[in-house]
Amino acid sequence: MANTFTSLHYHVIFSTKHREPWITPDLEERVWKFLGGIARENGMKALLIGGMPDHVHLTLALPPAQSVSKALQLLKGGSSKWIKDALPQMRGFAWQDEYGAFSVSKSNLPEVTAYIQNQREHHRIKTFQEEFLTFLVRHGVEYDERYLWD
Numbered sequence: 001m002a003n004t005f006t007s008l009h010y011h012v013i014f015s016t017k018h019r020e021p022w023i024t025p026d027l028e029e030r031v032w033k034f035l036g037g038i039a040r041e042n043g044m045k046a047l048l049i050g051g052m053p054d055h056v057h058l059t060l061a062l063p064p065a066q067s068v069s070k071a072l073q074l075l076k077g078g079s080s081k082w083i084k085d086a087l088p089q090m091r092g093f094a095w096q097d098e099y100g101a102f103s104v105s106k107s108n109l110p111e112v113t114a115y116i117q118n119q120r121e122h123h124r125i126k127t128f129q130e131e132f133l134t135f136l137v138r139h140g141v142e143y144d145e146r147y148l149w150d
Helices: 025-041 068-086 106-117 128-138
Strands: 009-015 045-052 055-061 100-104
Touching: 009 068, 009 106, 009 128, 025 045, 025 055, 025 068, 045 106, 055 106, 100 106, 100 128
Parallel strands: none
Antiparallel strands: 009 055, 009 100, 045 055
16 A cells, blocks of 8 residues: 555543643643644644643654654643743743643544533542543553652
C-alpha cells in the first residue's frame, strides 16, 4: 500500500505545576488558542482544548510518526515559554511534568468533546485529583498513588 491511513485520537490531560490556578478565566482563551497553534504548526490537530485554572484537557489527532510524548513535549514546552514571555504576571508558571493520555475512538469523540466542554460542571463535584484517578481506573492504567502527586 502506497500510503498510510490512520485515525489516532487522544484525550490528553495535564496540570499546572503543583496544580496552582494559573489559568484564570481572562487568560484561558489565549492559552487554549496558543496550544492549538502549536499543535497545528507540528502536524497535530487540536480538536478541542479546554480546562480549568489548574489543568488542561485536549482532544488531539496525531500523525502516525509522532509519539504522544513528543507531542506533549512540544505543546507544554512551547506554551510554557510563551506564557512566561507574553504574560509578565506569569513568570513563575510551569506545567506539571506528568500527563495522562488516553486513546479515543472516532465514535467516542462526541462524548469526550462534551466532557471537555462541561469542565466547570464536573469540577463542582470532583477535584482534579479525583477526576484524574477516575480516568486511570477507567482505562486500566496501573499507578502507585505515592508517586502520582508531587
